[in-house]
Amino acid sequence: MSNYPDIPVIETRRLRLRGPEVGDYPNFKATFASYRSRFMGGPLNGYEAWMLYAAEIGHWAIRGFGMWMVHDKATDETLGMAGGWFPAKWPEREIAWIIWPDKAGRGYALEATHAVRRHFYERQGWDGAVSYIDPKNLDSIRLAERLGCTKDHDAATIDGSDAVYRHPTPDAAASGQIRDGIELEISHYCDPLFKPRGMPVD
């Protein structure tokens, strides 16, 4: 793959976020063929999944940002995707995430999303972001709340079937209260001794 969009690599305690590569496609396809993708337009057949994956890559080239592939830093296996999404019809730039069904429940979405939000705020100058979430997608709503988002009842939605969760501003996200809470929770996921019980699956 030549002239691939120049996508920065983001590292966190357990994760390495890289641009979507051709070799990562089978895991993407498997998740989007599954019930797991029901809140993200799925399940998709092979043609639809491939076209969406191509759009993920095209989004990077067109917008200069997009969805990273989330890798386990130790094994390099993919765990899901997290990043920014702003196709036509989206009222605002969105921070989005999806974790493969068999990788859920380990705080990967929280860790990845916290890192990409920080990247957008501190490196790309974003002054805010939203997440569009199906009201039935309780796991994602819970994750948005753990990220410090609040439901914005007045903001424009994509098509009326989604709820808008507004992320804290760059200043608020960098403040001790929100950031420390997220990082404490991530540290609990990282250290099995303090693995929380009964936590949300994402």
Add this chain to the structure above:
Amino acid sequence: MSLTNAPLLDTPRLILRGPEPRDAEPMIAFLLDQERAAGFGASPDRGDAWRWFALNVGHWHIHGYGYFTIEDKASGQPAGITGIWNPEGWPEPELGWVVFDGFEGRGIAYEAAERARRYAYEDLGLTTLTSNIVPGNTRSIALAERLGCWFEREYDNIHMGRDFLYRHPGPETALGRDDDGSVEAYA
């Protein structure tokens, strides 16, 4: 601003180049034209059409080929698209073409598609090519036949449903015809 590493191809009246940001709106307008885009796969809404523009860029990055924008040299405007298409579920790499509103009736699709076919054979090294045409798309069938294609079979396309598969002449035949004003004459 180039979004891909597509080469720049030249014909007497046209430039074939990779998709650029300024091509998004003409492409979206085409895809939202339900009648004109029926044979290609029209988009139900602007979001879907934009996604097609983005996924064509991704197609270039994944395969190293995709749809070129056909630029009309005289006006500098995007006049359509042509190129090689091969998403998952496709029977085999396909040569496709579309001409935008206001550019038909001038042989632009023929001139562009023939150049793209030469690129596929000479630069990509493909040894055969197809074009998938929905039944009833008589203009595309006529162009396919003008390009020397023949009807090979009917099949069920994962996206378009019932579909006709036309087979192009191979590299020897397609590139060897230099006596009828076709590909070789443009070299």
